[in-house]
Amino acid sequence: MKRISFLLFTLLMVALCLRLSWWQVERAQEKSQRQVMLERRSEQSxxxxxxxxxxxxxxxxxxxxxxxxxxxxxxxxxxxxxxxxxxxxxxxxxxxxxxxxxxxxxxxxxxxxxxxxxxxxxxxxxxxxxxxxxxxxxxx
Incomplete structure (x- = not known):
């Protein structure tokens, strides 16, 4: 029983870490897009x-x-x-x-x-x- 609990806990933590890493990738993409927009807009007077x-x-x-x-x-x-x-x-x-x-x-x-x-x-x-x-x- 302890082994199954540990396995479930480990799988849950791996899934959580994968979700958090994907969230970080999405944030990096948003930041990159925002930076490109800022550069484009700041060049137009x-x-x-x-x-x-x-x-x-x-x-x-x-x-x-x-x-x-x-x-x-x-x-x-x-x-x-x-x-x-x-x-x-x-x-x-x-x-x-x-x-x-x-x-x-x-x-x-x-x-x-x-x-x-x-x-x-x-x-x-x-x-x-x-x-x-x-x-x-x-x-x-």
Missing amino acids: YHHINSLPNDPRWYQLNVMGQFDQRHAILLDNQIHQGRVGYQVLLPFVSQQRLFLVNLGWLAAPRYREQLPSIPHYYLPIRLTGLIDIPQSLLQL
């Missing part, structure tokens, strides 16, 4: 928001506009190379549309009461970047 396809994710957009400095967003407690800081997000107005642009990371000042100085962009500029649509809204 659009100059007007209305000319983008229905799914604009990862396409390159090249637009003229201006940053809205008054509505800067600082995401706190962001770690970069072992240092604490902020991710800087600025609204960008172009073609009567609003885009939230990630300008990158800034180191936190020495004291928490201080905020980092954000670069100011007063003149209209040409902005080129990849479009990313978040899966969900910002969660605090």
